[in-house]
Amino acid sequence: MRKVPVNEAIGQVLGHDIIKIIPGREKCRAFRRGQIITAADVPLLQDLGKEHIYIWEAGEELIHEDEAALRLAQSASGPGINLSEPSHGRVNLIAAYDGLLKIQVDQLHWINNLDSVIFATLHNNRTVVKEQKLAGTRVVPITVERSLVEEAEKLCSNPRPLVLVKPFKNLWTAVITTGNEVCYGRIKDGFGRVIRKKITPFGGRFMSQTIVPDSPEIIAAEIHRFIGEGADFIIITGGMSVDPDDVTPLGIKASGAEVVFYGAPVLPGSQFMLAYQGHVPICGVPGGALYSKFTTLDLLLPRIFAEERINRSDIVALGHGGFCEECKVCHFPACPFGKATYV
Incomplete structure (x- = not known):
């Protein structure tokens, strides 16, 4: 990645998504990674507060955030998981069918202990439904070292896939x-x-x-x-x-x-x-x-x-989280009741 002033970026390949946010109304992708910057784009970028942008320059030892997130999500996925397309450097893991969500909590902690790697999930042993978002992953910088991604991939898949969905049986x-x-x-x-x-x-x-x-x-x-x-x-x-x-x-x-x-x-x-x-x-x-x-x-x-x-x-x-607050409006299972950390 190379940082350049926006008015010098015409004809260059944008190395990252750029998000437009209107508070309380809209959050969308205004510029897409890989887009070639034109003269007409320069004032639009400046309106978004961008005086500098990153230009993508391929290198063997660096991996772009989109590719890194996709590789992590693929390594972490067990049965019952579909993946979203990379967006804003993030990939979501999605339930392929109704079932019981299983998260390897110790592995999750190991992964998140790595610098620049983020993996967030719903609680373990949660009932989930088809097409529900279960987890998301990304790296913090726009590019990361290949060796870091490879280390995180191993943690995502060993000794078991980090995230999977067990189907229910008709007992x-x-x-x-x-x-x-x-x-x-x-x-x-x-x-x-x-x-x-x-x-x-x-x-x-x-x-x-x-x-x-x-x-x-x-x-x-x-x-x-x-x-x-x-x-x-x-x-x-x-x-x-x-x-x-x-x-x-x-x-x-x-x-x-x-x-x-x-x-x-x-x-x-x-x-x-x-x-x-x-x-x-x-x-x-x-x-x-x-x-x-x-x-x-x-x-x-x-x-x-x-x-x-x-x-x-x-x-x-189950004692940790086993006290029901008996809320007037119940949101179970999307609530803390029964959500012990390690079960």
């Missing part, structure tokens, strides 16, 4: 509702409708719902029955508190399932249990899910439908 979902008061008709069940609504965005296929009394043995038997009939996912509603008649945790344990945790550092939704019977996840959901819009269940559903095996350390990490 057959069975619901077991517990409680003598519901089983014997004293009150009407409200969970069936709620659970159907929650699994629909992920393509969940509602298998069926059964209502059982407060009996660990019956709960365990229903778990085995549903698995035998092909359930991919079982949600058990009610009976999760410390009341003596609430025996759902005992029923899950009695089934022989491996309990990952009981009691999540999330409010609302702390009296929640996650277990696995082989590859089948089993969620014990407390009654709070009937009146709280989003709870622990909502934080874990995207990962379950992406067929991730959730472990105890994943749940422990």
Whole structure:
């Protein structure tokens, strides 16, 4: 790159985009990289406050910002990622389909620790939709050394792609509702409708719902029955508190399932249990899910439908960001709730 006065740049090749900004109204590209400067362009450039511009002079050891951003984005992209065209030295990573966004957070930190390299993303484990912008990358100067780009490319792709989207699987979902008061008709069940609504965005296929009394043995038997009939996912509603008649945790344990945790550092939704019977996840959901819009269940559903095996350390990490502010206008999942740094 060579810096020249604009009135001496006629006939030269512009080395960078130039942006025009009208506060509160417009931001657009007034001049494009590669454009040949004409005499008519000189006063327009001066109107934009440009007395000098950079002229592009190719060099083997320097890479232009557009090429650098594109190379970084390509190296960082795993399955489910499309790329925008370079613009203003920046490339965006875009979801190719609906799914679960995965960010390798440690790698992201390593990349951003390099001088002159920028990579910004949405939170890890975020539900995203097709054509949603997920991340963006650029370098700070107009040109950077080739060796820096090559180093950043390695960090973007190793040991895994920095950014990818896992598609959701159409899991057959069975619901077991517990409680003598519901089983014997004293009150009407409200969970069936709620659970159907929650699994629909992920393509969940509602298998069926059964209502059982407060009996660990019956709960365990229903778990085995549903698995035998092909359930991919079982949600058990009610009976999760410390009341003596609430025996759902005992029923899950009695089934022989491996309990990952009981009691999540999330409010609302702390009296929640996650277990696995082989590859089948089993969620014990407390009654709070009937009146709280989003709870622990909502934080874990995207990962379950992406067929991730959730472990105890994943749940422990939810405490950072696990306090719902219960805003009057809810923007979940575009909010801090459940957005732990490293999960």
